[in-house]
Amino acid sequence: MLEVRRVTAGYGAFTALWDVSLTVAAGEAVAVVGPNGAGKTTLMRVISGLVPSRGGELVFEGTPLTGRRAHQIVAHGIAHVPEGRRIFPGLTVAENLKMGAFLPPARRAYRQSLERVYGLFPVLAERRAQRAGSLSGGEQQMLAIGRALMSRPKLILLDEPSMGLAPVMVFRLFDLIRRVRAEGYTILVVEQNVRQVLKLVDRAYLLEVGRIRMEGRAELLSEQDFVRKAYMGL
Amino acid sequence: MDPIFLVEAAINGILLGGVLAVLALGLNLIFGVLDIVWIAYVDLVMLAMYAFYFMVQGHGWSVWVAGPATLVVGALLGIAVHLLIISPILTSAPINQLLATGGLLFFLQSFATFLWTTDHRSVRLSLPSVEIGGIFLPFTRVIPFAISILAMLALYLFLRHTYIGTAIRAVSQDRDAMALMGANPQRVYVVTSAVGGAMAGLAATLLSFQYSVHPFFGGQFGPLTFMICVLGGLGNMVGAFVASFVMSEIIAIGGVMFSTEMGYVIAFVVFIVVMFARPGGILARRE
Numbered sequence: 275m276l277e278v279r280r281v282t283a284g285y286g287a288f289t290a291l292w293d294v295s296l297t298v299a300a301g302e303a304v305a306v307v308g309p310n311g312a313g314k315t316t317l318m319r320v321i322s323g324l325v326p327s328r329g330g331e332l333v334f335e336g337t338p339l340t341g342r343r344a345h346q347i348v349a350h351g352i353a354h355v356p357e358g359r360r361i362f363p364g365l366t367v368a369e370n371l372k373m374g375a376f377l378p379p380a381r382r383a384y385r386q387s388l389e390r391v392y393g394l395f396p397v398l399a400e401r402r403a404q405r406a407g408s409l410s411g412g413e414q415q416m417l418a419i420g421r422a423l424m425s426r427p428k429l430i431l432l433d434e435p436s437m438g439l440a441p442v443m444v445f446r447l448f449d450l451i452r453r454v455r456a457e458g459y460t461i462l463v464v465e466q467n468v469r470q471v472l473k474l475v476d477r478a479y480l481l482e483v484g485r486i487r488m489e490g491r492a493e494l495l496s497e498q499d500f501v502r503k504a505y506m507g508l
Numbered sequence: 509m510d511p512i513f514l515v516e517a518a519i520n521g522i523l524l525g526g527v528l529a530v531l532a533l534g535l536n537l538i539f540g541v542l543d544i545v546w547i548a549y550v551d552l553v554m555l556a557m558y559a560f561y562f563m564v565q566g567h568g569w570s571v572w573v574a575g576p577a578t579l580v581v582g583a584l585l586g587i588a589v590h591l592l593i594i595s596p597i598l599t600s601a602p603i604n605q606l607l608a609t610g611g612l613l614f615f616l617q618s619f620a621t622f623l624w625t626t627d628h629r630s631v632r633l634s635l636p637s638v639e640i641g642g643i644f645l646p647f648t649r650v651i652p653f654a655i656s657i658l659a660m661l662a663l664y665l666f667l668r669h670t671y672i673g674t675a676i677r678a679v680s681q682d683r684d685a686m687a688l689m690g691a692n693p694q695r696v697y698v699v700t701s702a703v704g705g706a707m708a709g710l711a712a713t714l715l716s717f718q719y720s721v722h723p724f725f726g727g728q729f730g731p732l733t734f735m736i737c738v739l740g741g742l743g744n745m746v747g748a749f750v751a752s753f754v755m756s757e758i759i760a761i762g763g764v765m766f767s768t769e770m771g772y773v774i775a776f777v778v779f780i781v782v783m784f785a786r787p788g789g790i791l792a793r794r795e
Binding site for chain 1: 671674675677678681682684685686687688689690691692693
């Protein structure tokens with residue numbers, strides 16, 4: 275479904291990703307793990323078009339997306355839940371979800387999508403008229419995921435969904451992501467919480483200082499020192 | 509002093525405040541989305557006032573036709589400023605953007621002087637006054653006030669209840685996140701600049717009811733408009749609305765109690781004092 279081929283990217287004189295290749299098949303859940311500063315967030319931002327790639331190719335469902343801007347990539351069915359959630363704090367919960375359905379095809383299906391999101395996250399329905407900035411961290415993360423679902427994506431990019439959440443909330447959130455998966459969405463997730471995320475996904479990649487070091491099925495990887503390595507950042 | 513004069517001044521203050529609020533909201537809307545203060549904003553109003561003047565005096569158009577046409581002229585000027593001046597330097601340092609719109613101010617003033625000389629031109633609308641309990645309310649102020657309130661209500665509904673309006677508010681909170689929703693930032697900027705320009709066009713029509721236009725008209729209302737925006741908190745629409753009336757009341761009441769110049773002096777002193785007490789504007793949240 276998604277193919278990233280030998281992508282290089284960076285900011286200014288700094289190169290954050292070197293020759294990174296990765297694939298995600300339809301229906302799969304794939305994780306990218308690695309220590310801080312490995313380039314995980316940059317990789318997500320390259321896929322969603324927020325950061326231009328300097329080399330390599332990006333292909334989604336057979337369509338080349340290399341060089342497309344963020345607002346064009348959403349239209350192809352890739353939704354990015356960015357690091358730090360990035361909800362619109364001054365807008366209400368309902369308005370945030372409405373913005374998720376900004377594109378005309380998503381706008382036409384607004385009612386159904388909204389019901390679906392409220393079904394997945396009932397707390398968002400309860401708080402629909404509240405300012406999004408007043409939600410708790412966990413609720414804001416649900417809103418960020420819900421907002422991404424409103425665009426009716428095929429692939430969801432989740433960047434550090436558990437960041438800044440209390441341990442109890444982290445467990446609940448992973449459960450919710452599992453439910454999102456069960457709805458048939460394909461997921462690519464970046465996470466520091468390696469042990470949790472390996473229970474969630476089918477395959478994982480280990481990214482270290484901008485390069486892919488290891489790749490394989492989640493249950494095999496967790497056996498290796500891979501986990502420890504990624505955890506400790508050694 | 510007869511208290512009736514104070515009441516009359518207070519009412520005139522409210523009537524002026526409505527038009528000032530249109531100016532402040534237009535400027536503030538653009539700032540909120542683009543993070544740029546258009547220094548030449550009121551000079552665009554000046555250009556639009558000339559447009560209104562030539563439509564009415566030169567071509568004999570009815571004000572009911574010339575008014576909406578001036579609004580369109582304002583919107584086109586807003587789009588032109590964005591595409592020709594802001595867009596090419598959108599990613600450069602904020603000070604460059606400020607200087608570019610400042611340069612536009614001098615260009616527009618000189619250009620207007622070159623084309624139309626420094627003569628004051630007025631559309632000379634003669635409208636009656638109404639008298640209510642000994643207070644005279646000239647229609648040249650009542651009508652602009654009523655239209656400005658309706659226009660602000662329309663702006664509110666636009667920002668609140670349309671997709672693009674909500675997107676404009678969303679972009680002012682997080683530019684990148686709105687791109688991830690599929691909104692082309694460039695398109696949102698153009699729409700915002702058009703709406704801000706249309707507000708300038710509307711203000712031009714309303715100000716033409718009372719004031720004559722000349723190339724340096726911007727100097728009369730420009731500093732006051734910036735002061736209102738800062739007083740209300742840059743980018744804060746409700747704050748700008750409230751601050752417009754606070755300032756126009758001070759100017760109007762100070763004007764009858766002392767003199768017009770003194771009214772402005774008091775307004776600027778109040779501004780400075782408030783800025784010391786609440787640097788984020790009157791409606792800023794306390795830390």
